[in-house]
Amino acid sequence: MEDYHVAKFVQFHGLELGLFAIYDGHLGDSVPAYLQKHLFSNILKQEEFWVDPGRSIAKAYERTDQMILSHNPELGRGGSTAVNVILIDCRRLWVANVGDSRAVLSRRGQAIQMTIDHEPNTERDDIENKGGFVSNIPGDVARVDGQLAVSRAFGDKNLKLHLRSDPDVTNADIDNETDLLILASDGLWKVVSNQEAVDIARKIKDPQKAAKQLATEALKRDSKDDISCIVVHF
Template identity: 65%
Template sequence: MQRYWRKRLPLGKGGSTAVTAILINGQKLVVANVGDSRAVICKNGVANQLSIDHEPSREKGRIESRGGFVSNIPGDVPRVDGQLAVARAFGNKSLKIHLSSEPDMSEQMIHDDIEFLILASDGIWKVMSNQEAVDCIKHIKDAHSAAKNLIEEALSRKSKDDISCVVVRFQR
């Protein structure tokens, strides 16, 4: 019997951001996020952001207290140690000591005026405002089709970042 041994590969420098939501008893929506993945609800046709984008400039003090720095190169966004454009993430081996992976959490009661929820990565939000995303899909009743439409719209706007999207429709 021939055995194959796979060499263990070293961990890369990459990491991730995330946004998640849970609906409790069909009434209370709890959202948690790390990084720049975002949760947005549509309430009576108006976009409301439920999560916080963790920008390095907003958390500069915490990053510096951990021995890191926030760069502000003209023409670029603020970056942790000149590399990462978010102050919170998980899995970034080389920056882990300067980052936080603690999520921010928010709660939203779901009433009849809440139409849908968008959970998406920054590939959507870098090319669309919250309201543009809501307007792009508010006429689409099928949640899967709405998410697909948002992704296609981000691609048509030449998004260069990762694009992930989930849409959740609420019964009215």
């Protein structure tokens, strides 16, 4: 289990910000631990966040990845996926991700995927254009250079020439029809669909109990990967 998470509210520039994230590490937990400490602060310390949040988040992802790579001897050769959510005064939601940790929003009980799973087969052309390759050997999962099962991640210095770390960024308004938000690492999504996750979480009023129930359900379905989950009720 190499996951780290963030789930907290902070006061910032007179606004209430909800900060939620899941970082799913590979080859050790040093990179997700680093992200837990630094990524949100790297986003929010940029003044342009309040003018152009999407650009600011993308720049912070790039800067954080450079910082991780520059600390390679200390942090090791591993890496991490990330899904980050910033909730502004419970009215506006900004979501960013690299890798296959996912954010799913529920409106009137309907699941809406807010992130894009960055899988090697879907970004094969980009990987090959950079001189890399995608292979299902060893195993039966497509991997960048036969090693990593995601096409975007923080860290992974030995793969960085063929691996992206720029995020997909989306946003949404929170209104009276918005029920909840689920963030989870791929250990949940490999065995539970977006709609199934929403249906399970909506039945439980306490969000922490809902998150635990989703993790339990993934285990019942024999998930073999890291399982971390956050549920935010609106």
